Amino acid sequence: MDFKRVVVTGLGAITPLGKSVAEYWQGLSDGVNGCDLIKQFDAAKFKTRFACEVKDFDPTNYLDRKEARKIDRFSQFALIASDEAVKDAGISKDNVDVDRVGVIIGSGIGGLITFQEEVINFASGDGTPRFNPFFIPKMILDIAAGHISIRHGFRGPNYAVVSACASATNAIIDAYDTIRLNKADMIITGGSEAVVSAAGVGGFNAMKALSERNDDYKTACRPFDKDRDGFVMGEGAGILIIESLEHALARGAKIYCEIGGGGASADAYHITAPHPEGLGAQNVMRAALKDAGMKAEDIDYINVHGTSTPLGDIAETKAILNVFGEHAYDLNISSTKSMTGHCLGAAGALEALACILAVTKDIVPPTINHFTDDPELDPKLNFTFNKAQHRTVNAALSNTFGFGGHNASVIVKKYVA
Template identity: 70%
Template sequence: MELKRVVVTGLGALTPIGKTVPEYWDGLVNGVSGAALMTRFDTEKFKTKFACEVKNFVAEDYLEKKEARKIDPFVQYALVATAEAVKDAGLDFEKLNTNRIGVIWGSGIGGLKTFLDEIMEFAKGDGTPRLNPFFIPKMIIDIAPGHISMKYGLRGPNFSCVSACASSTNALIDAFTYIRLGRADMIVSGGSEAILNEAGIGGFNAMHALSTRNDDPQTASRPFDKDRDGFVAGEGAGTIILEELEHAKARGAKIYAEIVGGGMSADANHITAPHPEGLGAKLVMQSALEDAGLKTTDIDYINVHGTSTPLGDISETTAIVNLFGEHAYKVNISSTKSMTGHLLGAAGAIESIACILALQNGIIPPTINHFTDDPAIDPKLNLTFNKAQKREIKYALSNTFGFGGHNASVIFKKFEE
């Protein structure tokens, strides 16, 4: 069976450094930090008082007030990013076979704000379960692709991927697979997350996963720096329209890039800690390369998981050196989480967008907030510290790794006929 070629024809982004794709890309290339003191709730008693919030977001600016009230923020974010991507792709669904257009979405946690609000309200009462009838439909992760499909009348494959921080990369890989096997003409894919509330921040604080650099939030996300002390939580969404090449050409679509391979693996090591030698990370990148029919020397840029945690950054760079050998020192590597923070289940989507735009523009976004080299990280690696670098890129690889040992990697190629 001949596999179909799959291309990217639309992008949408709602991030802590930009509420549209152009704003997001401008923030990336200029090294803008999205971290600031939190405004969502009173952080006085919390160890971490800052995060990467989507700034000045008002749901009613994008959605009808009645609609906005019925959906959790993670679904609001999904709908906003998708509206931009649909417009960007020039889609008129009335002229397309929507039975062959699906939605595959990723989120690591889903409607945490809804869950928190309902349980706190219940706890105030006498035990009588007076719960909002929208409680469950607002909370469940698969409701995001459900809402997207209902808004646009898309009747193709529709489901969610949940693999913690690898969720939206897994969603992209599934979407890619359905299209190249001929099961769909187009998939709206991506991910969203909205965990900046008492439960989300308190829970990650309890795990000692978050940075507590409250005196200097803007530089708190510092991947690969010797003094990194944990990740910075972020929120938002990214949408990528994936489409079969001939279908895209037939409707005269602009094409951003081609998606050529995806890999998945497990660390099989620990519920939160990565494998110390990066075995799962090495395996997932190798799997993606094999799926794409590429050699390690073909890769020009790696957007790493790079969360700014003490163990994770060492494990991932070790895996890169072990897999890529001498070519590891010729590749540009960067962690855009240094700017956006960690969007958990949405990370793979917005970081894939960063890779796609890097291919298009010939610019590598930087890893900002680097002050001190870590002797445990190979000094010969080009981690694109502090300033964007110009470079012709043909292939870009994006890594995302999740609690539970879930690893996913996806490879994009500069589009050529």
């Protein structure tokens, strides 16, 4: 079958490093730390009292006040980032067929803040069922895609993808497949998450998944550092506009890069722990390379899942060495979660965006907060510690892995006419 080529023509982001793509990329390039003490709720009694929140966020700066009240924070993020991406791509009803423009957005959890608020309000009352009429449509995680399509009038394929922290990457792969199979001309895709809340932090604390470095929270997210002790929660949204190459050329769109391919796999091992040898991670990277028709030696940069957990970082490194062999030592590897925290269901989109900009600008963002080498990690690997590096990036691979053993990888590469 003759697949269509798929390119990226628009980007949008709202992140702990800034509320636009330009601010996000500047923060990544400069190695800015997005972590601070939690502002959204009183975390004084929690084991973890810090997170990478979107700073100084007021939804009414972007959305009508009445509209904002009806929409959970994760959907607000998705709408705001999609507005930036649509504008960046130069989309108008004059240059697209809205019946062939779809929206596929991933989220790991969806409207957890809304769910928490409604349950607390009910539990603190007299038992009379008084719920916000927008409770359900605020909470369900498919609603972000719905809001975006309604806002812009896009009537193509529209749904959500959920695979925990691999959600946004799976959404991008679904969007890519939809276009290359000629089932749509363009897809607005990516992911959004906003669960910095008592339920979110408390739940991950109970699993012992989060860093508890409250005395030095600014350096708590330490991927590949010997003293890493868990991930730091983040929030935000990343949105990509992707379309067939012929459609982009026909409307005179600027092209950031081309999507090479994507892969998905399962660890089939444990609900939260990675396979100790990174078997699922090996399989998903190989699947992405095969789908892209590329060799391991074609990849210059890997934006790793790299959450700063003791087991996860080791398993992913083993997988990279197994898949890339000697070429692993020529790669740049970095975890941008060291700056943004782990944005869960939005992570794949924000990290794919980092790969797109690395390919576009030939800059590899760093892994910050590195202090002590881990003797269990190969010292010859280039983790791009603490400072961005300039190099030619012809192709980059983004890894995302989720609870349940879900793995997804996507490859982006320089566009060549």
